[in-house]
Amino acid sequence: MEEVNSRAAALLALMGELLEISGEDTFKVRAYYRASEEIRRLTRSIEGMTEEELLQVTGIGRAIAKKVQEIVRTGTFHELEEAKARIPSTLLDILQLEGVGPKTVRRLWQKLEVETLDDLEKAARAHRIRGLKGFGERREREILEAVQRRRTSGRRMTRDEAETIVRTIAGAFEGSGFEVAGSYRRGKSTLGDLDIVTTASPSAVNQRLRRTGCETIEEGESRTSVRCGEKRVDIRFTRREEYGTMLIYLTGSKNFNIRLREIALQRGMKLNEYGIEEKGKGETRRFATEEEVFTALGMDYIPPELREDGGEIEAVMAHRLPHLLVESEIRGDLHVHSSWSDGHLSLDQLAEAGAERHYQYLLCSDHSSTLGIAHGLDGEAVRRQISEIERVNRDSECTLLSGIEVDILADGTTGLSASVLKDLDLVIGSVHSAFKQDRDVMTRRIIRAIENEHIDIIGHPTGRILGQREPYDVDMERVIEAAKDGGKALEINASPHRLDLDDLFIKEARERGVHLSIGTDAHSAQELAYMRYGVMVARRGWCRPSDLLNTRDIKELLEFSR
DNA sequence: GCCGTTTTCGGCCCGACTGTTTTCAGTCG
Numbered sequence: 001m002e003e004v005n006s007r008a009a010a011l012l013a014l015m016g017e018l019l020e021i022s023g024e025d026t027f028k029v030r031a032y033y034r035a036s037e038e039i040r041r042l043t044r045s046i047e048g049m050t051e052e053e054l055l056q057v058t059g060i061g062r063a064i065a066k067k068v069q070e071i072v073r074t075g076t077f078h079e080l081e082e083a084k085a086r087i088p089s090t091l092l093d094i095l096q097l098e099g100v101g102p103k104t105v106r107r108l109w110q111k112l113e114v115e116t117l118d119d120l121e122k123a124a125r126a127h128r129i130r131g132l133k134g135f136g137e138r139r140e141r142e143i144l145e146a147v148q149r150r151r152t153s154g155r156r157m158t159r160d161e162a163e164t165i166v167r168t169i170a171g172a173f174e175g176s177g178f179e180v181a182g183s184y185r186r187g188k189s190t191l192g193d194l195d196i197v198t199t200a201s202p203s204a205v206n207q208r209l210r211r212t213g214c215e216t217i218e219e220g221e222s223r224t225s226v227r228c229g230e231k232r233v234d235i236r237f238t239r240r241e242e243y244g245t246m247l248i249y250l251t252g253s254k255n256f257n258i259r260l261r262e263i264a265l266q267r268g269m270k271l272n273e274y275g276i277e278e279k280g281k282g283e284t285r286r287f288a289t290e291e292e293v294f295t296a297l298g299m300d301y302i303p304p305e306l307r308e309d310g311g312e313i314e315a316v317m318a319h320r321l322p323h324l325l326v327e328s329e330i331r332g333d334l335h336v337h338s339s340w341s342d343g344h345l346s347l348d349q350l351a352e353a354g355a356e357r358h359y360q361y362l363l364c365s366d367h368s369s370t371l372g373i374a375h376g377l378d379g380e381a382v383r384r385q386i387s388e389i390e391r392v393n394r395d396s397e398c399t400l401l402s403g404i405e406v407d408i409l410a411d412g413t414t415g416l417s418a419s420v421l422k423d424l425d426l427v428i429g430s431v432h433s434a435f436k437q438d439r440d441v442m443t444r445r446i447i448r449a450i451e452n453e454h455i456d457i458i459g460h461p462t463g464r465i466l467g468q469r470e471p472y473d474v475d476m477e478r479v480i481e482a483a484k485d486g487g488k489a490l491e492i493n494a495s496p497h498r499l500d501l502d503d504l505f506i507k508e509a510r511e512r513g514v515h516l517s518i519g520t521d522a523h524s525a526q527e528l529a530y531m532r533y534g535v536m537v538a539r540r541g542w543c544r545p546s547d548l549l550n551t552r553d554i555k556e557l558l559e560f561s562r
Numbered sequence: 563g564c565c566g567t568t569t570t571c572g573g574c575c576c577g578a579c580t581g582t583t584t585t586c587a588g589t590c591g
Binding site: 025026027028029030031032034035058059060061062063064098099100101102103104134135136138139182193195218220222223225234236249250252254257258259260261262264265266270271272273274 | 563564565567568573574575576577578579580581582583587588589590591
């Protein structure tokens with residue numbers, strides 16, 4: 001959120017990592033991680049917060065409150081600077097390796113003077129690691145492999161990449177059900193690995209997995225891990241009558257599980273992935289569904305997308321969890337391209353594809369002509385497209401709305417003139433050039449577009465492309481404020497390569513009452529199905545149906561643009 | 563380092579799996 005908040009969150013997390021390597025008490029380490037997470041999620045700026053106000057935030061006590069204030073004043077805090085002087089920061093790269101934790105990092109550093117990935121690779125190749133007590137040949141080889149994997153990949157998966165892997169291994173579960181849990185089920189935009197729960201028999205699955213071409217990492221009766229195309233997949237076997245607790249456990253998040261188990265303890269129960277044990281009774285109650293588990297804990301059901309320990313537990317206790325948007329409430333897609341610019345479908349085919357998805361409308365939003373590569377439309381082409389859309393709409397179940405995705409030029413003006421834009425049903429303004437502008441220039445550029453009376457929606461507001469391009473430097477705080485003042489909408493771009501806005505900004509915009517719209521940015525009929533990703537991140541941002549323009553019927557929608 | 567309808571001190575989520583262990587520490591989720 002606020003720049004200073006993310007800085008403080010990063011520094012507190014860094015402190016946690018350094019303390020881990022120093023061999024500090026794990027509870028102290030956890031306290032830093034917890035405080036970091038809380039500050040990252042905070043919607044107000046820590047700048048100007050008093051110590052007493054900071055203490056109101058759960059997970060922040062006297063000591064961390066003072067450090068936070070020191071960060072606001074000086075940009076860092078002295079314990080952190082001391083720790084950094086003591087511990088080489090390059091050790092953090094080693095800590096990130098698969099199978100390498102803080103104790104290992106510390107020993108490699110102190111015994112073998114390993115400080116960098118290069119040092120580690122050399123030590124492994126020279127067989128110096130196997131000489132350490134507690135390490136063997138095998139461990140040395142695994143460390144070396146982890147270093148090499150880091151060098152070749154390490155990038156997180158997009159959701160469509162994850163789905164490809166799921167399709168590859170689905171055959172191994174044939175006959176029995178399986179469900180992808182973990183961050184996938186929580187609707188995260190990118191995924192580090194995949195977690196699968198199944199009631200299938202371990203031996204059958206293990207045997208079939210070997211034929212999928214995935215490499216086995218470990219194999220057991222209750223858990224098996226494989227690597228498919230460099231990505232790790234963890235599979236947990238469970239009995240049908242324990243499915244509910246196992247699914248909760250494997251869906252996470254980790255912090256959510258910790259909170260849930262703490263709540264169970266407070267109520268005299270012990271929760272694990274097999275069930276709930278009433279304290280002192282020694283007898284475990286089992287649950288086939290998640291709903292039953294939440295009920296047993298005295299809670300309403302919490303949808304997976306909210307399970308981040310980001311306020312949902314407090315909300316559910318107060319019975320104030322929002323009714324989240326579901327995909328069937330979406331009445332249309334508010335960002336699609338046709339063959340008039342760089343899309344694959346004609347206007348007739350678009351209308352047909354929309355009707356197949358039972359949509360009332362599709363916003364046809366081709367590029368404007370300033371974007372050369374995309375064969376954009378000029379004013380003349382826009383006029384011809386409008387009359388062509390009128391023709392298509394005469395006998396189509398799904399109405400095409402006339403629109404454009406107009407470039408927001410470097411100075412904040414638009415790539416098409418007002419005389420063209422005024423005749424369109426809805427106008428999306430997007431940044432497609434000059435990404436390197438500094439924060440203030442970029443922010444003012446986008447705000448100028450928001451203030452343009454003809455622009456209704458800001459497309460992919462931060463410009464990120466997952467795993468490829470960082471967001472441009474923009475103060476979303478100010479953009480959200482401007483969108484609120486101007487009554488304009490911010491887009492949730494549902495392309496799995498963008499998912500922009502992200503969930504935290506969605507949540508903030510929603511809380512401030514800013515309109516949001518979901519657009520798939522589809523260039524083909526299949527890509528209209530990206531809507532599910534958009535709904536997923538909207539749910540992660542706590543969106544109710546009324547927060548989205550897409551749930552309006554066509555008449556209400558057009559009122560928005562007036 | 564944080565926290566309190568058990569507690570202002572003494573707890574802090576819980577279990578699977580691995581390697582090199584002769585009884586368990588480290589890592590992971």
